[in-house]
Amino acid sequence: MSRIRLEGLTRRFGAVTAVDDVWLDVADGEFLVLLGPSGCGKSTLLRMIAGLLGPTGGRVLLDDTDITHTPPRERDLAMVFQSYALYPHLSVARNIGFPLRARRLRKDAIRTKVDEVAAVLDLTELLARKPKELSGGQRQRVALGRALVRDPGAFLMDEPLSNLDAKLRSSTRAEISGLHQRLGATVVYVTHDQVEAMTMATRIVLLDHGKLEQVGTPEEVYDRPASTFVAGFLGSPPMNLVPATAESRGTLRAHATDLDIDLGIPAEMPARPVILGVRPEHLRLTTPEDAALRGVVRTVENLGSEEVAHCLVGDARVCVRGPRPLGLRAGDPAHLTAAPETLHLFDPDSGRRLAWQPTPDPAAAEPEVPLGSPA
């Protein structure tokens, strides 16, 4: 198993920069998920690691070898394609055995290894079939088998679950996670599905417009999103983001129309515009007197175990999520509040996260950007 390092990896298509100066270090045995909306460059990045696409700048290192210009077949990486790319004219056994055949292994050695992998993936009964005679889940497992058959340095997976139905997806998720733990394999996994990322990753890389937005454990990216993009991408529904003004009134408070909330920082700071972020599950219903946010309920969605109320606070749309029944109906007034430690602040221009930093020396000049965050 191997470590993968990307140093300033860049790819342009004409005037479009699909991947923009990406630096990453994927540790040996790590399950790294590249997460982002479609068009964010995650698949392009993966294809550059695989060697299917040449970078316009930067280097790819496998362990300590520079493989930027090494053809894919010499890279010792296995890839699972979104389309699975099962060779349609070959049986399941020949599909799984293909990487070994290309390495000129003896026929009986190939068969032994294929039988082994088929047993692990529960494909033994299907070895004689052609790909078109398989269900979606079975195809997915064959694609996985073809990657597993030759202990590669790392596994690259390009949205391998996106063609499966919801039920199969969650069971296959667990299967892949189990496989990763058992093999201790290095995995780079591309998805646009935050649930896959949160459940499987040891680290998540969030990409937007080809740039790294944040790299961190699932907890880090969810609990301390580095930007409004990350905050607005993760969570279902994602974090509420409300433009407000941060100002000291004894303690630091954020206020906007129908909104006035304590940030829990007893400090002095000149007023400045911020984006206030709060997750739907961190908003609580409260009495009209204690309400920090006052809004009107527009609609209520029933998710079975929980309900999501979509409210309007001033001009901002704010979602509240809680166990059912939430006790709200469309048209009701919503009186909401949240604990200071669950609040997030972002810069309105750059979108980056703001953190509170006390001025080290009272005599020194004020910091360039007054930072305030309670979390």
Add this chain to the structure above:
Amino acid sequence: MVAGLLVESPAGEGVARPRSAAAVPPARAVWWRRALRAAPPYLYLTPAVILLVVWTYRPLAQTVQLSFHSWNLLPTSPIREVGFANYERLLDAPDLGASLWQTLVVILGMLPFTLVIPVLVGLLSRRVRGRAGAVYRALVFAPMLVAPVAGAAVWQWLLDPSAGIVDKVIGSPVNWLHEAGTAQIAIIVITGWHIVGFAVLVVSAGLTGINPDYVAAAGVDGASRAQATRWITLPLLSPTMAFLVLMTVLLSAQWTFPLIDTLTQGGPAGATTNIYYLLWDYGFHSYDAGLGAAAGVLFFVGFVVLASGLVLLSDRLSHHDD
């Protein structure tokens, strides 16, 4: 204590159904309404069917009919019924065997131009993309746009033994079109030059239809470029190749026709007379319409059998990409 029972809850229903209601009979429209609804597909098909009947099936039926008669194509002369005499004459004549052999030679000689060269060119030119690719394909396709007779006239000059550039280049005076051995080669090469662009286009289309993920996956799986071509691309291209073989077998002799008629008229000494030229010769040189029709019917039946076999074969090959 209150007495009670646990009662199964009924399956959900959109509307309450009366307990007593029998099975609801399916709604059925009146017959003319149903006919009107079913009519459009047939109406759309009608023009094509009429054209097929007028230009294909009726002449075919007339040919079969004519093959049992004797007629010299003159409207004033009588058409006599002769039974199977035309077929007997046809099978007794030595021309038939010779022309079948020449047809086979043409088909085999065409395969390099319709299959081997196009596949090689298609594979090699895959990496020529964008505008360069379009220009390249246009250049390869250009001969197809030259009228066969015009092409033939130019080739006649090129192959001329006294002034032609071909003999000048190879430096030996070969009388290409008037020697038994070389005339057939000349016909095949000129037809091949004509048709190769079309075949390249078909192969390029076939290659474009193959999902590039397969070759990418083969690369990641460790296959060299040659292995990926041999194990992945060519098998996936086999339906296209089967189509080209089918076209070659069925149409080669027809493609050569304008060239033969312009350059050799079937000669020298019948060396370039294939079955199509033979039946044309019977009908329109010898004015033996019955014999020509009999030959036509025989070749038609033969090609139907051959084509069915090839179509079956290509069906078995084309289960591939889905």
